[in-house]
Amino acid sequence: MTKPELDSILKKARTPERPEEFWEEFPGQIAIRLNRARTENFRPKRNWFPQPAWGLAAAICVLAAFAIGHWRGGLEAIPLNDVLANAKVVRETLAMFPNRVRAIVQDERGLNLVLSDNDDVPDSTPLYVRICDGKQCSSFVTFSGQEIQVAGQKMTVLSDTQGGIILTGNQFVWSNTERTYAGNQLKIEARNLDLVAM
Amino acid sequence: MARMAGSDELNWIQNSLAGDTGAYAALVKQHQKMVHAVALRMTGSLADAEDLTQETFLRAFRQLDSFRAESKFSTWLCRIAVNLSLSWRARENRRGDVHSKWAEKAISENDSRGGFPDELSRRVQNALDKLPAKQRAAIILTVYENQTHAEAAKLLNCAEATVSWRVFAARQKLKRLLKGISHDQT
Numbered sequence: 001m002t003k004p005e006l007d008s009i010l011k012k013a014r015t016p017e018r019p020e021e022f023w024e025e026f027p028g029q030i031a032i033r034l035n036r037a038r039t040e041n042f043r044p045k046r047n048w049f050p051q052p053a054w055g056l057a058a059a060i061c062v063l064a065a066f067a068i069g070h071w072r073g074g075l076e077a078i079p080l081n082d083v084l085a086n087a088k089v090v091r092e093t094l095a096m097f098p099n100r101v102r103a104i105v106q107d108e109r110g111l112n113l114v115l116s117d118n119d120d121v122p123d124s125t126p127l128y129v130r131i132c133d134g135k136q137c138s139s140f141v142t143f144s145g146q147e148i149q150v151a152g153q154k155m156t157v158l159s160d161t162q163g164g165i166i167l168t169g170n171q172f173v174w175s176n177t178e179r180t181y182a183g184n185q186l187k188i189e190a191r192n193l194d195l196v197a198m
Numbered sequence: 199m200a201r202m203a204g205s206d207e208l209n210w211i212q213n214s215l216a217g218d219t220g221a222y223a224a225l226v227k228q229h230q231k232m233v234h235a236v237a238l239r240m241t242g243s244l245a246d247a248e249d250l251t252q253e254t255f256l257r258a259f260r261q262l263d264s265f266r267a268e269s270k271f272s273t274w275l276c277r278i279a280v281n282l283s284l285s286w287r288a289r290e291n292r293r294g295d296v297h298s299k300w301a302e303k304a305i306s307e308n309d310s311r312g313g314f315p316d317e318l319s320r321r322v323q324n325a326l327d328k329l330p331a332k333q334r335a336a337i338i339l340t341v342y343e344n345q346t347h348a349e350a351a352k353l354l355n356c357a358e359a360t361v362s363w364r365v366f367a368a369r370q371k372l373k374r375l376l377k378g379i380s381h382d383q384t
Contacts, residue, residue, distance in 0.1 A: 009322065010342070011342070012319075016315065023230060026226065026230050027227045030226050
């Protein structure tokens with residue numbers, strides 16, 4: 001086999017092709033990881049508050065969050081590692097794909113973007129939803145009217161002008177205002193994400 | 199800065215340096231397929247290639263201020279991808295007799311899901327997997343990325359003669375491994 005013949009064989013070899021959706025979503029995944037890294041790496045630069053005072057303040061905050069959670073009917077506090085609770089991450093992700101983001105989902109596989117093929121997702125207030133099935137929790141940011149599959153459940157998310165959020169699935173209906181819940185044992189939390197105010 | 203970069207690319211780089219991840223996403227979109235192809239040739243595995251592609255772009259973002267435009271942005275990215283692949287491979291090798299296991303894994307992975315589009319492509323990748331990593335990097339850069347030996351040497355941080363030797367040795371092995379394949383085969 002000559003050198004040109006070998007080169008010809010090498011160049012004819014093709015690599016597996018990824019679907020176009022993979023390439024569409026890949027830059028967004030990188031941006032999300034960069035934003036997440038930026039958030040996680042944040043450290044206060046000045047240590048002007050004595051360490052014991054920080055500990056006491058943190059303990060008071062945890063107790064307060066715990067008490068409020070119980071008072072509001074058992075809602076779980078948003079965990080600190082929930083990237084979707086970070087308005088900057090959400091805002092920048094939405095800005096990257098205007099009117100195309102159907103949902104940003106965070107589950108055990110990490111962060112994933114669900115994009116529409118066209119820029120047909122109407123402008124509206126983003127909605128934050130957290131669903132726990134036992135110890136398995138997923139959270140996502142989406143918009144009213146979107147049908148999303150999370151935690152093995154296909155559901156439609158709806159909101160009204162009063163801040164009410166309704167989730168309807170095949171086997172359940174949930175509302176954050178009426179505290180109604182019919183269905184299985186999912187624990188659900190939902191709220192409007194005011195990106196400007198946050 | 200970025201004499202070798204186009205005006206769009208220059209803007210994206212400058213905006214990325216200012217912390218604009220949206221601009222960086224545009225750079226990623228521009229070069230993602232090239233980086234993924236290099237990583238895939240280096241690892242022989244789709245899953246590993248995806249991880250390495252992500253790592254390459256994350257590393258590049260962190261080191262963006264060190265890009266001096268002495269080369270094209272794509273070449274700079276390629277350097278990061280190849281070096282990450284080499285260090286990743288070295289790390290894997292330290293975990294045991296990984297070299298052969300890795301090739302076997304890649305072969306079975308590709309066989310089972312038919313990742314490679316045809317038999318020729320699969321056989322070539324299997325042959326590349328059996329080369330020592332530095333020889334494989336030299337072949338990928340010179341054959342697939344069309345770099346001269348001098349350019350590849352700069353990228354691999356070694357002498358041009360070293361690259362020439364690696365390419366020569368790799369070709370000898372590839373000829374043996376790919377014996378029986380006609381260059382007319384498609």
